[in-house]
Amino acid sequence: MKLLVLGGTRFVGYEVVLSALSRGHEVTTFNRGQTAKGVHSGVKELYGDRDGGLDVLRGGTWDAVIDTCGYLPRLVRASGQELADRVGVYTFISSISVYKDLSVPLNHEHSDVRELEDESIEDIPNHYGALKARCEQILESFMPGRVLTVRPGLIVGPRDLSDRFTYWPVRISRGGEILCPGQGDSEVQFIDVRDLAEWTVAMTEARRTGVYNAAGPGVRLTMRELLERAREALGSSAVFTWCGESFLAEQGVRGWSDMPVWLPAEGELSEFRGMLQADYSKAVQAGLTFRPVEETVRDTVRYHGHRGEGDAWKAGLSAARERELLALWHGGKSGERRDGGHG
Structure with a gap:
């Protein structure tokens, strides 16, 4: 062709x-x-x-x-x-x-x-x-x-410079205590750029036409499951501290930008939660397949892992801001019931 x-x-x-x-x-x-x-x-x-x-x-x-x-x-x-x-x-x-x-x-x-x-x-x-x-x-x-x-949907993997997914694998690879959003039960969707590209080329090659949603990773996945699978894939000793949505809102922590891949159930960003819950069954029926989440995580770190804590990131929390928020959470200064937990 x-x-x-x-x-x-x-x-x-x-x-x-x-x-x-x-x-x-x-x-x-x-x-x-x-x-x-x-x-x-x-x-x-x-x-x-x-x-x-x-x-x-x-x-x-x-x-x-x-x-x-x-x-x-x-x-x-x-x-x-x-x-x-x-x-x-x-x-x-x-x-x-x-x-x-x-x-x-x-x-x-x-x-x-x-x-x-x-x-x-x-x-x-x-x-x-x-x-x-x-x-x-x-x-x-x-x-x-x-x-x-x-x-x-959200496209992730090597060479993604938006940091909308990259933040989590790289942060987990560094270990330590990590601030995570909400209860961890919100659904997430994303597609590895290589899976998207391979399927798109195959569809084009076959002269297929029409409209297709293209998301992944092929199974229902929660935020907690994503981060736990990433931790295991990277052999990291990171500890997850799940902080409630109201605490994050009090502190001005925003979903998607400060907490990538996550959209809160309340507030202005809640109107976009459907972005991470699309029906992509038509593309799957047309041959879209997915590599394991663990492969995407490892390859993302391999490509971006050289970036240090002091480097500029387009999404996610700076190391200093994360430490500040964790101190507030543990100190109970927000007055919120501690319903996030560790993982």
């Missing part, structure tokens, strides 16, 4: 290219060439810009394109127009965030999606789900019946 990858040098795009090469496909990447030039051997690299610099694509045709970096409708429309007659299948990496009501569990592929009131809005952090949903609609309008839309 002649495959064009929009992106191809970072995280999802990087793994998509690796997977495609391992399956014997002829791969061309298109990106700005600003990072990781020549990171893949045996790949034709085209340099341009999605924002007004697509001319270089006009010289080629491909069996399929996998778009790993489409966020703005204006730019996705441009790539769709440019490639509609140059590719057979357009695979678009979207997001589970497109769903209109993320407070409920088991959103499926036919659940209502968010609407973008004004397509001139390009504020990605505050309108991410609606922007992705509009991108999906634009592509389908250009290539009806020829679009594979993949809606991943």
Whole structure:
């Protein structure tokens, strides 16, 4: 298969290219060439810009394109127009965030999606789900019946620089007492980037189209189970101290950012708990498989474990902040009943 990858040098795009090469496909990447030039051997690299610099694509045709970096409708429309007659299948990496009501569990592929009131809005952090949903609609309008839309949940593993999962394996690998959120019974979902990439390439290769949620890890998993399995996988002596939600709220500790992979049952972030409870059975029926959680944990530490306590992290608690909070918890300064416990 002649495959064009929009992106191809970072995280999802990087793994998509690796997977495609391992399956014997002829791969061309298109990106700005600003990072990781020549990171893949045996790949034709085209340099341009999605924002007004697509001319270089006009010289080629491909069996399929996998778009790993489409966020703005204006730019996705441009790539769709440019490639509609140059590719057979357009695979678009979207997001589970497109769903209109993320407070409920088991959103499926036919659940209502968010609407973008004004397509001139390009504020990605505050309108991410609606922007992705509009991108999906634009592509389908250009290539009806020829679009594979993949809606991943939390994507994790090596080369993830968001720290939205990475914090926990690396923190556990260091040992000691670790502050953990709530009772540990909240459900979590995530997918290893390599599993996502391999399945996406296989689906594209088979010219499958339609919409698929892509989450994991294939079994129901709680926060406590995730951290305990990580501890065992790493042979760590870490001790988990589970701190109640009201204590964390009192101290201004936020889910997702301060406590990655976790969304509280109360408060403003509770309306997003459905992000970690999606129905991804359709993708499983279509061949999506999952490596063991332990493998993802170990490989994440292997890639990121060199980062020290003083390094900047995009998510999670600093070592100093964690010590401060643990002292408050043990000192009972919040007045909250100690219902978190150890593990």
